[in-house]
Amino acid sequence: MTHKEKYDVVVIGSGPGGLAAAISARKNGAEAVLIIDRDIEPGGILLQCIHNGFGMETFKQDLTGPAYAQRFIDEAMQVGVEFLLDTMVLEITRDHRIYATSKEHGFVEIQAKAVILAMGCRERTRAQVRLPGTRPAGVYTAGTAQRWVNVEGFMPGKRFVILGSGDIGMIMARRLTFEGAKVERVLEVMPFLSGLTRNYVQCLMDFDIGLQLKHTVKNIIGKNRVEAIEACAVDDKWQPIPGTEEIIPCDTLLLSVGLIPENELSRQAGVIIDPITAGPRVDDGFQTNIPGVYSAGNVVHVYDLVDWVTEAGLIAGKSATRLVRLGAAADGLSIPVKAADNVRYVVPQTLHPVHLEENEIRLQMRVTRPIEKPVWVEVRSGDKLITRRGEPYARPGEMVTIELKPAQVEEVKAASELSVAVVER
Amino acid sequence: MPTITEKIICTTCPKGCTLEVTHDGKTVISILNGCKRGHEYAKQELTDPRRMVATTVRIRGAVHPLMPVFTSAPFPKPRIPELLKLLRRVELNAPVASNQPILENVLGTGIDIHASREMKKI
Numbered sequence: 001m002t003h004k005e006k007y008d009v010v011v012i013g014s015g016p017g018g019l020a021a022a023i024s025a026r027k028n029g030a031e032a033v034l035i036i037d038r039d040i041e042p043g044g045i046l047l048q049c050i051h052n053g054f055g056m057e058t059f060k061q062d063l064t065g066p067a068y069a070q071r072f073i074d075e076a077m078q079v080g081v082e083f084l085l086d087t088m089v090l091e092i093t094r095d096h097r098i099y100a101t102s103k104e105h106g107f108v109e110i111q112a113k114a115v116i117l118a119m120g121c122r123e124r125t126r127a128q129v130r131l132p133g134t135r136p137a138g139v140y141t142a143g144t145a146q147r148w149v150n151v152e153g154f155m156p157g158k159r160f161v162i163l164g165s166g167d168i169g170m171i172m173a174r175r176l177t178f179e180g181a182k183v184e185r186v187l188e189v190m191p192f193l194s195g196l197t198r199n200y201v202q203c204l205m206d207f208d209i210g211l212q213l214k215h216t217v218k219n220i221i222g223k224n225r226v227e228a229i230e231a232c233a234v235d236d237k238w239q240p241i242p243g244t245e246e247i248i249p250c251d252t253l254l255l256s257v258g259l260i261p262e263n264e265l266s267r268q269a270g271v272i273i274d275p276i277t278a279g280p281r282v283d284d285g286f287q288t289n290i291p292g293v294y295s296a297g298n299v300v301h302v303y304d305l306v307d308w309v310t311e312a313g314l315i316a317g318k319s320a321t322r323l324v325r326l327g328a329a330a331d332g333l334s335i336p337v338k339a340a341d342n343v344r345y346v347v348p349q350t351l352h353p354v355h356l357e358e359n360e361i362r363l364q365m366r367v368t369r370p371i372e373k374p375v376w377v378e379v380r381s382g383d384k385l386i387t388r389r390g391e392p393y394a395r396p397g398e399m400v401t402i403e404l405k406p407a408q409v410e411e412v413k414a415a416s417e418l419s420v421a422v423v424e425r
Numbered sequence: 426m427p428t429i430t431e432k433i434i435c436t437t438c439p440k441g442c443t444l445e446v447t448h449d450g451k452t453v454i455s456i457l458n459g460c461k462r463g464h465e466y467a468k469q470e471l472t473d474p475r476r477m478v479a480t481t482v483r484i485r486g487a488v489h490p491l492m493p494v495f496t497s498a499p500f501p502k503p504r505i506p507e508l509l510k511l512l513r514r515v516e517l518n519a520p521v522a523s524n525q526p527i528l529e530n531v532l533g534t535g536i537d538i539h540a541s542r543e544m545k546k547i
Contacts, residue, residue, distance in 0.1 A: 041488065043542075050493035050541060052477040056438050064479050064495045066542035070523045150481060153490045178480055178509055197441030201434045202476060206502070305439055392442075 003084050003110065007032045008324045009317070010098055010112035012089050012265065015044020016306050017297020017313040018118030019072035019081075024317025025116075026079040030324055033081050034110070036100060038088045042076070043069035044120060045143070046306065050150045051171050053198075057307035068306060084108070092117075092269045094290050114320040117266055117280065117288075117295035118313065121259040121302050123168075129257050131163075133220030136227075142168040142256040149175060157252025161229050162186045163217050167195035167304070169256025174203035183207070184248050187215040187231055189238055192370050194258075194397050196304060217253065218245060226251050259302045269293065276345040277301040283334060284351040284361045285319030286312060291328070294320045301347050301364070304399050308364070331355070335412070337363060340380070341421035342394070344368045351418075356409040364401050367394045367422045374425040377402045381415035394422045428454060433470055435463040446471070475499035479541070482512050482527065486546050487519035493541035494527055500536055507532060519546040 008030040011018045014037035025033045035042065046054070049065030056062060059071075076083075087102035096115050100108040123141040131139075140156055146168060148154040158181055162169045165188040173183045186204060191214050193200055204211055212231070218240050219230035233244035261279035263271070271280045272289045279300040280288040286296050296316035297309040331352040339346050346365045355361060363379065371394045378388040379402060389402050400422055404412060412418070430447045445457040446467045453471060456464045469475060478500045481491040500508060508531065515527065523543040531538055 047542070050481060050495075051479045052495055053439070062477060064493060064541040066493045067495070067523065070542045074523075150493065151489050151491060153481075153483075196439055197434055198436040198439060201441070202436050206476070398439075 003034060003082060003105070003108070004032060005109070006111045007034045007082075008112070009033045009114050009116060009320050010096075010110060011035045011116045011118055011317075012092070012098075013037060013044065013118035013120055013297075013299070014039070014042035014083065014085075015118060015120050015297065016046060016069065016072065016309045017120065017299065017316075018044070018116070019069070019076050020310040020313025021116045021118055021294070021296050021317035021320070022081040022313075023072065023076050023079055024314040025321045026081055028318050028321040030317075030321040034084055034112075035076070035081060036084045036087050036089055036098070036110075038086070040086050042073050042083060042085065048143070048147045048150045049171075051175070054306050057305060058310055065306075072310070089265060092265050092293070094270055094293075096292055113324045114292045114294065116313075116316050116320055117263075117271070117293065117299050118297050118316075119262045119265065119299045121261045121298040124255070124258040124260060126255060128260075129163075129255070131217055131220060133217075133229075134222060136220070136222040136225050138222065138226030138252045139220060140252065140254055142166070142172045142254045145252075145254050146172055146175070149179060155179060155181065157181065157226075157250075159184060159250045160252045160254055161217075161231075161248055161250045162254045162256060164188060164256035164258070165190075165194045165200070165211060165213075166256035166258065167199050169254060170195050170199040170203040172254060172256070173209050174207060177207045177209070183209050184250055185209065185231070186211045187217065188213050189216045189234055190214070192395065192397070195256075196397065216240070220253060221247070226253055229253055259298065261299045261302065263299060266293075266295065266299070271295070274345065274349060276339075277347065279347075281349040282347065283331070284315075284348045284355055285322075285331070286316035286348070287319060287323075292320075292323055301345065303364075304397070308399070311362075333413070335415055336417045338417055338419045339365065340419040341423055342368050342371070343420050343422055344396070346420045351404075351412075353409060353413040353415075356404060356406055356412055358406075360406065361404045362401055363404065363420060364399055365420055365422070366399060367396055370395045371422070371424055375422050376425050378421045378423065379404065380419050380421070381411065381417070384411070386411050386415070386418070390425065391422075433467050435459050435466050437462045437466045474502040476502050476505065478505055478508060480509060480512055482515040482517060484517040484519055484521065484544060487521070487544040488547055489544070492517055492521060492527075492544055494538050495541055496531075497537040497539055501534065504532060504534070512538070519544050
């Protein structure tokens, strides 16, 4: 594995976002494209997501995680993307210099014309949700358990309780059941499911695994190893309701309590991070505040579907290549996109109306509260409605999207800012 | 037989529509909500529920000790434990190509087991 000193585009991370970005950069005309990843093989977290359900949007096919990754790994190789694996990026500078370290090459310095950040996200840990109790072995994040069970071949326990109804937690409930473990229960502090409904059906209902909403872990019991957890119901302010405590014997507690974009490198480089998404603030081409530094995928905001991560990578790769070719992005005016009624955040946070002349711009958002009735997803400039779209319902666990179309370019150009709302019809 | 109306959550795609299915235990009379694929799912779910199965089998001489595998088509739900038991005894030798068949016509179902990814010999 040799590498050059200079590249047109360097992508940090070889998960679905990074692979798509690199492929897109090559296909759009970037000469030298490199992906750097700390793992020994490309593919990212998809390699441990051995379940199916990937690729329905992109390929109209139901693929497993590794199979979805394989398609993009093969394509990246075909179009001449270079890989530098088993290599940890230490620092990225504002002028696109990359410092990394690897066992094979030692200290590595690479100069890029554009950098695409595709580091993905990390799981929230016990410390980040402040679980009380002792600190025995047997408390893991669901993704760590997933890596052990699916890739490395270890079972982390025999009797499980899962805190959090995120997709990875529910998928692990099924996976552990397949491998002979007993999953006692899934607890969710919110009054609604945090993952996809289909995973509730095929991972919990199919195996009679109970889900308790508005419940949490009050205490972890055990000295060397988890012996039980104390569960309890919570009120609307997430406070334990006295008298509802229940001891559930188990040897392992898995946490599926949310994902956070991984942006240490971005922050260090001076990329502005949105406090709500915990990812870089981006424009419609996924460029950050630093010219020539792009970001794509779960590093920007946490998606529900890998297909959207791929799409983001493709856009970022294309934008980065345009900048490399032109020397500067001739993006013209930029206007902010704001989250309004019942919208927690919108990505991108800014857009360049001139881009609407060439292509649609897709806005992606999460709602604040669930509405189990038909809703309008609306984009407005002040009071003026620019576009709206109906959805049968809106749930915080499921991303909502709306497209701005080339036909709306004049109205968008005239706007000083856009606001997006999801309201009852 | 009396007709029953029940709610079935469709798992065909990530939308997860709630279908209202009216049936007499054997035949579907009407389905509210969902798309064409969802209606097929509801009929299948009532008569012969099936699921895609993804798991791992042992592999020797590869970068990891496990190879992820999947069923070529949705597999009869009641027979999944039997399938898992069978797959626990399978051991492969690297290299294995992506999508390579591992077992054919498994348990006489006409369904095959395929490798999810490529694993080179190291």
